[in-house]
Amino acid sequence: MSESPAVQFDRVSVRYGQVTALRDFSLDVAAGETVALLGPSGSGKSTALKALAGFVRPTAGRVLLNGQDVTGAPPHKRGLGVVVQQYALFPHLTVADNIAFGLRARRVRRADSARRVEEMLDLVGMDHYGRRYPRELSGGQQQRVAIARALAIRPPVLLLDEPLSALDAQLRADMLDELRQLRDELPDVAMLYVTHDQTEALTLAHRIAVMREAELLDLDTAQGLYRQPPSExxxxxxxxxxxxxxxxxxxxxxxxxxTVTLTATAPGPLTPGTRVRLAVRPHTIGVRTDGPGLAAILTGLQWRGASYRLTCMIDGLDEPGGLSVHADVPSIDGLPQVGSPVRVRLPEHGAAVVAKTGAGTPTEGATDVVPQGLAGVA
Structure with missing residues (x-):
């Protein structure tokens, strides 16, 4: 018999009156796997996490931990580690006492609790901060303490709800590296990571669940979703x-x-004559003042430090008013001026055929159906 998933959502729905916050959500997370729930605000990702933690009760479906139905169990009976975006540390307790809080609630012996606190402080690189109070710590340090507290009880599942959103850019990057290292050091802990930041999801997750309008839209490995996205x-x-x-x-x-011919990846055979939609990443597009490519007008130029984001309006692609595309090019001299004609050069390889979001139907105006079941291809 196969081992049960560490986490299992079985057709879970959550409704608040007439509002559906989560609809028919199913997802399995294996022990040692990190899955990111990625989507815009209101997509249902935090609601899914709350249903797993026991903070909200599903109106339909089941939540299982290691094969056990915990749908009706209170949060403290689930044995999960939870880290939220505002850390939620107790201001009147020291770092060590914050980390020990869950252990004391479980009546762990004082000596064992102290030893576990030391282990957690070492794990998150806070060895010499046990006697400090949260107000004496930086935002990144407070987040490390919150993670240490969540891990102190040895949870089989760690839930992280936008844990880096309150940090500045550099701290966020540093903490992301530390979370990735922590993930590798905890091979038996399943992690469910809620975020709206694609960089966090791509960096940390083994698989990404893309959420949209209270539903799970796409699910695959991080590389699979990036290289062969299943939907627009x-x-x-x-x-x-x-x-x-x-x-x-x-x-x-x-x-x-x-007028440009190129080779695109697709999840299956394509029918000649079919109209499809291609996903082309901005960094693969070149912009020149002359030479081969699609005729366009440069309508926007934004400096981003190491690169420029160029916005070009291409005419003649059967799009009303033309089609606006973005290109990320190196920060070099000699860039064209906004309003000038340019040539947009598409990559010979690297584009991917995607399905129209919604019902797996072809791009509007298509003469045939884009292949169904567009699973990501690494």
């Missing part, structure tokens, strides 16, 4: 892909975008 929404939300109309010329993925 995921392509645009995860990595900010441009969505370009194309016509299939050969079953092997040869397609035409206007």
């Amino acid at each position: 929404f995921t392509a645009a939300f995860l990595g900010g892909a441009n969505l370009l109309p194309a016509i299939v010329r050969e079953v092997n993925g040869t397609v035409e975008v206007g």
